[in-house]
Amino acid sequence: MQVHFHGAAGMVTGSMHLVEAAGKQVMLDCGMIQGTVEAEALNQAEFPCDPSTLDALVLSHAHIDHVGRVPLLVARGFRGPIWAQEATAELLPIMLLDSASLQESEAERHNRKRKPHEPEMVPLYTREDVQTALELVKPLPYHARTEILPGIEIYFRDAGHILGSSIVEVFGDGRKLVFSGDLGPKGTPILRDPESVEQADLVLMESTYGDRNHRDRAETIRELGGILDEAWREKGNVLIPAFAVGRTQELLYWFARHWDEWQMSRWQIFLDSPMAGKVVKVYDHHHDLFDADAQAVWRGTPNPFRLPNLHVTESPDESMAINRIEGGAIIIAGNGMASGGRILHHLKHNLGRRQAHVVFVGYQAQGTLGRRLVDGAKWVRIHGRDYRVNAQRHTVGGLSAHTDQRGLLAWYGAFQPSPPVVLVHGEDTAREALAGEIHERHGIEAELAQPGMTLQV
Structure with missing residues (x-):
């Protein structure tokens, strides 16, 4: 061989x-x-x-x-x-x-x-x-x-x-x-x-x-809850670049687990992905691959994929409408390294806002926009135009896949x-x-x- x-x-x-x-x-x-x-x-x-x-x-x-x-x-x-x-x-x-x-x-x-x-x-x-x-x-x-x-x-x-x-x-x-x-x-x-x-x-x-080594997962979850609370007080949006399969489902899981503690009902949560609904169906087909805790959460209320304030946006018009919201929105969109996809449009509208928060929950490869933002770039180029970065940036490494x-x-x-x-x-x-x-x-x-x-x- x-x-x-x-x-x-x-x-x-x-x-x-x-x-x-x-x-x-x-x-x-x-x-x-x-x-x-x-x-x-x-x-x-x-x-x-x-x-x-x-x-x-x-x-x-x-x-x-x-x-x-x-x-x-x-x-x-x-x-x-x-x-x-x-x-x-x-x-x-x-x-x-x-x-x-x-x-x-x-x-x-x-x-x-x-x-x-x-x-x-x-x-x-x-x-x-x-x-x-x-x-x-x-x-x-x-x-x-x-x-x-x-x-x-x-x-x-x-x-x-x-x-x-x-x-x-x-x-x-x-x-x-x-x-x-x-x-x-x-x-x-x-x-x-x-x-x-x-x-x-x-x-x-x-x-x-x-x-x-990653941070302890419990500490990471507390950090995530703190970021959401800070963003709410500052009346900003939270942008989370995430691939459609993996971290997206885990984020929704944590939102459901901490629904009351994090006061998640006050947010508008957008899963901005034409793939999202299809991926949910795949997860629904494969409960046998879940661990015991996840199977219990899926049977509970609220179900992570059916949160009452979760909006799954599929069409470009629905996606563009999100950009009229200046605060109170959690926007999860692909791709996870911000090297393409719908997250780029949301970054263009939010990076200049000091009250906005960008949360990275996965690995950012060298050369990607996500890596430049994590490394502290003051200006970034998106779709041929330069944008000033005033938004607050967070790397939540303990959620890595x-x-x-x-x-x-x-x-x-x-x-x-x-x-x-x-x-x-x-x-x-x-x-x-x-x-x-x-x-x-x-x-x-x-x-x-x-x-x-x-x-x-």
């Missing part, structure tokens, strides 16, 4: 790894690169192998940085099966159709304004490309070892990151590869804790927060004996710190994946 590293190798986005075993080629994830304009331009590049020669694609979960180039892979010739956990398979059309729609809209907007000498922008893929790709998807439950090709089997375990997120075990040539996907923290509401694995010949492990250094070390520590490990899905500072901790505790020299690197398992 050989593993070739082609994405999320030295960066957090663009997950893509190629496994060769039993004379077959299997790709793990096919994610979109997110960040700077230069980084995102790499999404148009050729794939590391001819897509038509790939035998199968296996997806760890439905976030765009793990699945966002799947329709392009199909458009360029891939015709094999696409294996995904059942909830992931149900989320894929929502995520990919939204991604295609955003790209089509961006291309249309660019071409409408372009000068005669400028080249026409073409979307990375279209909604028709997405539909073609979806016909190849094959859902699998957790804990069902399945032969996906002659001589190659896979097994999904719950990664606790988002609904349907999976730790992927790959068996071939008498060897076992374990790909962590993205690992969630223990104690995350709604989701179950990530499962442990005890044996592997090689581990590919994410390292997003390999250099730090990724586990921290402590959690990563605990997950790796469950292997007996400690296998070779390659760190992916992390910036170098995070990977180097995690590699140092692994060596100190287990005597293993962790490899830092680099684009084009190949390892024999």
Whole structure:
């Protein structure tokens, strides 16, 4: 078995790894690169192998940085099966159709304004490309070892990151590869804790927060409640960039849990996403994947997805109407790194207001607008125009969907004996710190994946 590293190798986005075993080629994830304009331009590049020669694609979960180039892979010739956990398979059309729609809209907007000498922008893929790709998807439950090709089997375990997120075990040539996907923290509401694995010949492990530990979750929730109270006293809006799957559902969960304590009924809560209603239905279909506390909350009053003051806005006109509100609104909109989507329009209207609060609840990749705001930028450019940043900014790290250094070390520590490990899905500072901790505790020299690197398992 050989593993070739082609994405999320030295960066957090663009997950893509190629496994060769039993004379077959299997790709793990096919994610979109997110960040700077230069980084995102790499999404148009050729794939590391001819897509038509790939035998199968296996997806760890439905976030765009793990699945966002799947329709392009199909458009360029891939015709094999696409294996995904059942909830992931149900989320894929929502995520990919939204991604295609955003790209089509961006291309249309660019071409409408372009000068005669400028080249026409073409979307990375279209909604028709997405539909073609979806016909190849094959859902699998957790804990069902399945032969996906002659001589190659896979097994999904719950990664606790988002609904349907999976730790992927790959068996071939008498060897076992374990790909962590993205690992969630223990104690995350709604989701179950990530499962442990005890044996592997090689581990590919994410390292997003390999250099730090999150704040205690209880402290984080108190902080969130304090931010909301402060914003209410200052008569401002609260903007929360959040991806449609994951942190959005957790935020609504906490609003329901602290309904009386935080006086949530005084707010107008907007979930500004054309995907939101569809995602809610997927969650409703998969209560069996919830932890016990979440199942109890879902049966209680108010239900997190049916809060009496929750407005799910789908149309552009509904979204634009929110911007007439100068205070008393909590606006949750995508995307989570503020690198696109409807949150940009709300930021344009609110960043100049001193009473406004912007709350970041997830990782902000280098080069994204979210990262610039977190780093304290005084001016930012949105849709070609510069905006002064007067709004107050908060980073609530304890709500991250990724586990921290402590959690990563605990997950790796469950292997007996400690296998070779390659760190992916992390910036170098995070990977180097995690590699140092692994060596100190287990005597293993962790490899830092680099684009084009190949390892024999």
